[in-house]
Amino acid sequence: MTDDTSEAAAAAAQPPARSVLVVTGMAGAGRSTVSNALEDLGWYVVDNLPPQMLRPLLDLASHSDQRLSRIAVVVDVRGGQLLTELGDAARHDGDGPQLRLLFLEANDAALVRRFEAVRRPHPLQGGGTILDGITAERAMTAAVREQSDIIIDTSELNIHQLATTINELFADDETPGVRVTITSFGFKYGVPTDADMVADARFLPNPFWVPELRPLTGKDAAVRDYVLGQPGALDFVERYAEALRPVLAGYQRENKSHATIAIGCTGGKHRSVAVVERIADLIAAQPGVAVSIKHRDLGRE
Incomplete structure (x- = not known):
């Protein structure tokens, strides 16, 4: 975990009364693990939401009851346009839920090792190598990473350690262990x-x-x-x-x-x-x- 998840990041992670968290980052960096951990904490998790549905989702969260007070939207490179629109969506005016961005990253060696372990290609490698796909994805997500509220480097984390990190950042006092x-x-x-x-x-x-x-x-x-x-x-x-x-x-x-x-x-x-x-x-x-x-x-x- 990087210095971005220090005390300041932990404070940023604490959700307001109604909160929408966008979980994005590098393919292979642990989005599925984070999604499962958030669900266990009581978040309503939406996977690969179509870009045009993000604003209606924010509106829904504004008027929902307590059951939808914490919503997590998991986005990967297949979200396409959504990655370029996150900046505008983050600047949500009014009294609606605050949108926060959580970015997951890992170094090249860790990502290559993970893709090789599951014997799957990187979504962006095309006819090239896994590393080619990782390089293209880093360029695509660079702007989103810069504006993210929380950045977690999962290079040295196993799935249990990553889940623990999410619990530490997002569990509230009423969330049972x-x-x-x-x-x-x-x-x-x-x-x-x-x-x-x-x-x-x-x-x-x-x-x-x-x-x-x-x-x-x-x-x-x-x-x-x-x-x-x-x-x-x-x-x-x-x-x-x-x-x-x-x-x-x-x-x-x-x-x-x-x-x-x-x-x-x-x-x-x-x-x-x-x-x-x-x-x-x-x-x-x-x-x-x-x-x-x-x-x-x-x-x-």
Whole structure:
């Protein structure tokens, strides 16, 4: 990352109430990685927007609700005329959203290496070499680079480091580092295929065999108190939540923005539900973690 992404660039990156960010730069410099990172931060990302649609997009952002308060437009050399019109679009008058330019670059050696690794030609090389295409692109994008608010040199960055850079520049205080879905399930219906971690609550006595608890679920106080009152239950819940603390912190460092934790019992109705509800409360207290609860098999007979 260049000096352009110093404290001044970080300040420039902080979006106003409504913001449109144009992400452009050299082909192979990491636009797809930046696009994915911005989406994970809650930005609405538009890829390869036609040039004539940029001004209507700014107008739309001016009158949109909070869901479209942060829009990112990803542009490459195939945008053609758009690259020459960014300067005019950036001078947006009035109270509309502010347009900011993020330019991604890398040195020739890094770009050549990346194109060779994926065995694809540079979009502008034509019948020439990859380096010919890079040279032509540098000339085409020189003016845009000069007027960009933020410039990131990705020559020495891998995709994880680049995503971290974007998180540091554009995450706000309300953006969670990792979104966790914690789900209950019944083993007899199969383990969730999207689970990153699986725990088993079948070591606890089954409320199914208690007649007055059988028709209830783990969301009912009577079942919850029965399950969590069993020997070892609270110890398991608290220790498991504590064990997840460094895992979720590591996910944030590695830019793994979503995780699914599955906790199962036999039918997914009593024990796993009660345990999930309690563990979710403990996990939600960890910094940078947003938690949602899902009870996959709660409605099954």
